[in-house]
Amino acid sequence: MSSVVSKIREPLITGHKSYHDITEDLVSPTEKVPGPSWVIAFIVSVSVLAFGLFCIAWTIWHGIGTWNLNRTIGWGWDITNFVWWIGIGHAGTLISAILLLFRQKWRTGVNRAAEAMTIFAVICAALFPGIHVGRAWVVFYFFPYPNTRGPLWPNFDSPLLWDLFAISTYFTVSLLFWYTGLVPDFATVRDRAKGFRKKIYNTLSFGWTGSAKHWQRWESLSLILAGIATPLVLSVHTIVSFDFATSVIPGWHTTIFPPYFVAGAIFSGFAMVLTLMIITRKVLNLQDYITIEHIESMNKVILVTGTIVGVAYLTELFIAWYSQYPYEQFAFFNRALGPYWWSYFGMMFCNVVTPQFFWVKKFRRNVALTFFLSIIVNIGMWFERFVIIATTLARDYLPSSWSFYVPTWVEIGIFLGTMGLFFTFYLIFVRVAPVVAIAEVKSILKSSGDQYLGPNAIHHEHSGHDKVIMDPIHSDEISDEHHGHGDAPSDTPGSPADIGTEQAVKTGKDVKGETKVSNTYVPSSRKEGSEKDDLKKIEGIGPKIEEVLNNSAIMTYIDLVNTDVGRLNAILENAGSNFRQHDPSTWSAQAKLAAEGRWEELKKWQDELDGGKTKK
Amino acid sequence: MSYRNRSIVYGLYNDEEVLLDAVKVANEKHLKIMDVFTPFPIHGLDPLLGLEESRLHIGGFVYGSLGTLTAFLGMTWIFVQDWPQIYGGKPHWSVPAFIPITFELTVLFAAIGMVVTFYIINGLGPGVVNPYIDPRITDDKFCIAFDVHEVNQVDAEAFLSETGAAEINAKTL
Structure with missing residues (x-):
């Protein structure tokens, strides 16, 4: 498409790709036998997942007492991990929905993997509320349905129930959005596959044909889903923050929580996207599709959201002082200088100081540094949730009930298990589906491919596309x-002879x-x-x-x-x-x-x- | 839109801009195009093919409204009629507290409704096998197809070759 693109924009697809090259490069990882690095990573992930499942079984069998929670500290690693995973699950829909509405083309390189990551992170997150209630086998009491217990309904005025609705909706909508985007790409895989694989991908691709009307509706659907997913993604972490903000605990009872949580969620989500995409692009050789330009764009988002989070931390401190409310003041004094001072400083350093490197363009475009900092940010965001939850609870109104909390091996095991779950799913996803959205990348090729844009662009004044030459079929023997003699290097799959009733x-x-x-x-x-x-x-x-x-x-x-x-x-x-x-x-x-x-x-x-x- | 048992003549183009020009020529010549199949959505194609804007968003609005009503009226009935309780000194009908769930269900209903509608009206779904024309249409070929009952086959072939189709074939779907 010859849409107008500013010449100062950088290409988002490098390597002078043709449409067929894009198909080839993006589908081939699903067609090859997995390499040793994949197999090792998969075995490790599944083993960690198995240990996590064991710890969950242990929790359910012996009861929630196997965790070190106590009367004062009722939420520990469980809710910390829940909020952390939900936060990570925010980048995918942000990238695919908000950046679609803003027509950011760099979204096409990373949206598929980021959405997959969202879905897996939400699954990991949803696990924690499910098991922290103790009697996990009656967890369906959460849901409102006509029942024989009265009927007894859940409390619709409670933010915890809002949270249930928010996360279920978020998961469902993300899944639908992701899968609708995948359908045309599964069709591409299907049309290259043979035998049993073809059958599988035929089912997965829902019989997609690529008809003009289907594409029109597909675009319409994507746009509206993006439109409703945008407020949704903002609502989810807002509601998660209500779990805290509507309580009367000093340090939680603040009106700044919703925007602060949302910024933090996007911050940690992008960090996780970067961690994964830097590995993925390297292992699957996708540097032409996930370019330095993509990494730089994401680093800019990290810088902005990290700085918003930093401002929120400082605002909290200021308001605690300015309110002249001693309990609030003590909560922040306790966070910074109490027994958990190290987590507060870890949070401040990882989330506020380190992203400031990204003011410098050279650092934004440095893959190794970005990878390192993305992990630092994830650690920092975990500390943030720990500070907000456990540190705040440890010193409550009554000094006689002050307490301290360290997790047991079961709690650590469950957290590791969710990591295993996340990476197991991600590794399977990488094998089954194209990691980069093929159709969407093709649709930006002519505006963002490096043969059309940027310093390596080839200038072709007369492309011959504008004038259709109407000479009649004249005799030419050959x-x-x-x-x-068409020695095409990448001959197209499926010769016409394959086609049924031709x-x-x-x-x-x-x-x-x-x-x-x-x-x-x-x-x-x-x-x-x-x-x-x-x-x-x-x-x-x-x-x-x-x-x-x-x-x-x-x-x-x-x-x-x-x-x-x-x-x-x-x-x-x-x-x-x-x-x-x-x-x-x-x-x-x-x-x-x-x-x-x-x-x-x-x-x-x-x-x-x-x-x-x-x-x- | 399934094209079963249709005899078609089709041309495969290598570039979407060539295809767009070809569709313009077809319109000038009043050749009725059965459908265009492409590996990705092509902007500017819909008006040329005379496709009306999708009405999916109207469906989205209706489903979303249904979600709003379900959530709000449901909670109202439960907390006012079926199970009136007082939580935290709030009135039974505490409208502000109903907003989050009402919003979530609006989005949920709209999304599920639209996606299901999308697959149904397109005739797509798990297990559906649509007759397909050429495997390269999901790769790098752009296809214009004519139904031979609607367009003279010779005219169609002449048109396709004149407008730069790289391959021209006929088949029965």
Whole structure:
């Protein structure tokens, strides 16, 4: 699409990708046998998950007393981890919904994985309220339904119940949004798959065809889902913060909580997206789709939200002092200088100080530093929740009931188990679904691909797209030979012969006057001297290479004759690894014959050539 | 929109801009396009094909309103009629406290309703096998298809080759 994009924008897809390259690069991880690093990571994740499940079973079997919670500190690691995971689950929908509404194109590179991460993080989070109630087998009492207990209804005035609704809704909507985006990409995987895989992906892709009306509705649906998911994502952490803010505990009872929690959630969510995407792009070789530009954009979000969180911390301190309310003042004094001072300073350092590195462009674009800081931010955000929950509860109104809290191995095990759950799901996702949204990346290629934008863009003044050349099918003897010498590097999957009840076409216009029947009918090329020649007639040039050459402003045979082999090699080199194997040494000589219309000679020579190369 | 048992002639284009130009030409020539199949949504195509704006958002509004009413009236009935209790000195009908759940259910109903509607009206769903034209349409080919009962096959083929289709085929779906 030739939408207008400012020239100072950086390309979001590098490596001069064609549409087919995008399919190839993004689908291939689901088609290959997993590598050793994946297998090791999977075994570790599943083992940790198994230990977590054991700890959960232990909790349920022996009761909640296996945790170190006590009368004073009623919420410890359980709710800390719950809020932490929910916060991490905020980036996905933020990226896919809010950035869609703001038309941020860099969203396309990371939204799929971020949404997947959201869903897995919400599952991890939802586990904690489920088991911290103690009697996990009657956890369905949470839900309002007509029952034989009265009927007894939950308290709709309670923020804890609002939380249940918020998280269930958030999970459902995120899942629907994510899956709707996946359907066209599953269709792409399906159309390349064979046998049993094809059956699986046929089911997963819901029979997607790519019809114009379907796409129109798909875009409409995405836009509206984004529109309603945007307030939803803001509401979820707002309601989580109400769990605290509507209470009368000093340090919790503050009106700043909703925006402060939402900013913190986005902050930690983006940190987790960065942690995962930096590993994913490296392991799956997706540097062309998740570029430094993407990382820089996310680092800007980290900087903004981290600074908002910092301002919120300082505001809390100021208000505690300014309110002249001794219990509130003590709560903050206790956080910073009480027995848990280290978690407060950990939080301040990790969340407020470290993101400030990202004021510097060089640091924003440094992958190693970003990776390191993203982990620091995640640790800092965990500390924040711990400070708010356990530290605040440890010193309440009555000094006689002051307490201290360290988790037991069971609590630590459950937290590790959710990590295992998260990474197990993520690793399965990486194998099953394209990690980057294929259709969405294709739709931004022409506005954000590096052959169209940025310093490496190839300027092609006459693309030939604007004028459709209307010359009638004229006789050309070798147009039928297209498949004979089309040495396309990445030949498309599924030849026409695969297609079920195909009927042959009668072209009826064959030069020899015969009624010719062929499966594939290749239209005529344009006449020589017109704006664009059919370069595919050169042996060794297939449709892909033709496209590459056209992008480099080589449109006609004459252009090709005038291009030396060194430049051709350079063009192929730039076009990606698939093209490097091609040898353009005979192309300009072939083009010369074609340009002069000496087709018979050319054809004769091509019969001798081997894929465009001189036989050795 | 399933195209079963239709005999079609179709052309595969390599570039969406070529396809857009081709659709314009088809409109000029009054050739009735059965459908266009593409690997990603193409902006500017819908008006050329005469597709009306999707009414899915109206459905979204209706489902969302249904959610609003369900939540608000449900909570009202439960707390005023079925199980009147006093929590924290609030009145039975404490409207501000109902807002969060009302909002959440509005979003939930709208989202589920729209997604289900989307799959139903498109004829898509788990286990649906739609006849497909060419596996490369989900990869890098852009397809214009004509129904041979609506358009003369020879005209269609001539049109496709003139407008730069890379391949032209016919088949029965």
